[in-house]
Amino acid sequence: MSDDIFDPARYYRLSISPEDRERLPYYSALVDTLADSSLACQLLAEARPEQRNPMLVLAALHYHALRADHDLAPLYTDMAALTPDAFAHAVTAVLERRPSLVRGELHRSTQTNEPGRSAVLATILGELSGRGVSDVHLIDVGTSMGLNLYPDYYRVNEDDTEGVVLTMEYLGEHQTSSPLPRIHQRIGIDLNPLDPENADDVLWLKACLWPEQPERIARFDEVLDEMVLWPKATRLRGSAVDLIDEALELCGPEAMPVIFHSWAAAYFSPEDQVHWRERIMSHVRTRALWVYFENPWCVKSLEPPAATAASPRAGASQIVVCELGDDPAHWGWAHSHGRWISFSPPPARAR
Ligand SMILES: C[S@@+](CC[C@H](N)C(=O)[O-])C[C@H]1O[C@@H](n2cnc3c(N)ncnc32)[C@H](O)[C@@H]1O
Numbered sequence: 001m002s003d004d005i006f007d008p009a010r011y012y013r014l015s016i017s018p019e020d021r022e023r024l025p026y027y028s029a030l031v032d033t034l035a036d037s038s039l040a041c042q043l044l045a046e047a048r049p050e051q052r053n054p055m056l057v058l059a060a061l062h063y064h065a066l067r068a069d070h071d072l073a074p075l076y077t078d079m080a081a082l083t084p085d086a087f088a089h090a091v092t093a094v095l096e097r098r099p100s101l102v103r104g105e106l107h108r109s110t111q112t113n114e115p116g117r118s119a120v121l122a123t124i125l126g127e128l129s130g131r132g133v134s135d136v137h138l139i140d141v142g143t144s145m146g147l148n149l150y151p152d153y154y155r156v157n158e159d160d161t162e163g164v165v166l167t168m169e170y171l172g173e174h175q176t177s178s179p180l181p182r183i184h185q186r187i188g189i190d191l192n193p194l195d196p197e198n199a200d201d202v203l204w205l206k207a208c209l210w211p212e213q214p215e216r217i218a219r220f221d222e223v224l225d226e227m228v229l230w231p232k233a234t235r236l237r238g239s240a241v242d243l244i245d246e247a248l249e250l251c252g253p254e255a256m257p258v259i260f261h262s263w264a265a266a267y268f269s270p271e272d273q274v275h276w277r278e279r280i281m282s283h284v285r286t287r288a289l290w291v292y293f294e295n296p297w298c299v300k301s302l303e304p305p306a307a308t309a310a311s312p313r314a315g316a317s318q319i320v321v322c323e324l325g326d327d328p329a330h331w332g333w334a335h336s337h338g339r340w341i342s343f344s345p346p347p348a349r350a351r
Contacts, residue, residue: 025084
């Protein structure tokens with residue numbers, strides 16, 4: 001996930017941000033206990049380098065709990081009956097007795113598809129619309145199940161409304177109230193696009209969610225129910241670097257392509273991040289926008305721009321925007337699941 005020296009115990013401890021630790025006492029205790037387990041550290045080291053993410057181990061354990069594993073299901077189903085420490089030690093004891101539960105899932109990837117990030121994307125698109133971008137094609141790189149291909153179908157901070165409501169707190173002054181641009185093509189690229197009609201894909205994405213946040217699991221179900229009514233998207237299977245040209249070729253001249261990724265480049269190797277940046281910049285003659293929302297610590301090889309203001313909270317993801325040919329610019333910070341945004345786009349340039 002980053003080019004830092006791999007230290008599994010440290011990765012476990014840092015995998016939950018200080019802000020999220022406050023609302024995730026059970027998962028916080030679990031990552032701390034796993035950090036102290038040499039077996040859990042070894043299992044993380046056995047994952048592919050780009051998947052050495054403690055969330056993969058947490059998702060594997062949660063997956064088996066959801067599949068009614070006789071040891072894990074009771075612990076997860078009745079979590080509140082245990083203290084966080086008791087839960088963490090009990091789950092770690094199961095892992096130490098039955099490492100195959102995790103080892104057997106290490107071929108998978110953490111593909112968490114978080115619709116809350118669409119609230120961040122909608123804010124960016126609203127700002128672009130205020131700057132005259134009225135029509136776009138949306139290319140979502142690392143699309144997983146494609147839940148962020150529909151920023152125009154979610155309702156952000158709207159009560160008493162039909163449809164899926166996303167809640168996002170605006171920190172700071174800048175808000176955008178422009179309507180979203182019209183979205184023409186919706187194109188998702190992923191090494192392994194997940195299918196909302198495949199039961200195991202759905203179960204794996206639920207396992208990637210945090211059991212202490214049942215509201216996210218409920219919202220995921222709600223989105224799947226609604227998504228069948230939304231426009232069909234094009235899904236391209238393969239690596240972003242290999243497929244971006246094909247995706248751009250699908251975009252007609254009637255709208256501006258927006259190449260977007262959230263928490264996807266964080267999973268590219270440093271070399272792939274360099275290739276990705278070079279590939280994007282090779283399209284300098286194409287009129288398109290590159291928009292991303294990633295943790296800058298995990299995407300150093302994309303060379304994210306210096307932030308013009310510090311994040312108001314630790315562990316945030318940086319919002320970066322550029323028109324191809326221009327330098328990428330810092331447009332703010334947001335919680336990695338879109339719980340809050342601190343939006344500070346630079347003034348629009350006269351053209
Ligand atoms: C953590 S998920 C994020 C999903 C989604 N972007 C979101 O924000 O909800 C990362 C996704 O990126 C995909 N991915 C990782 N490396 C990729 C690559 N080189 N090309 C295309 N997709 C990739 C993974 O398969 C996974 O579905």
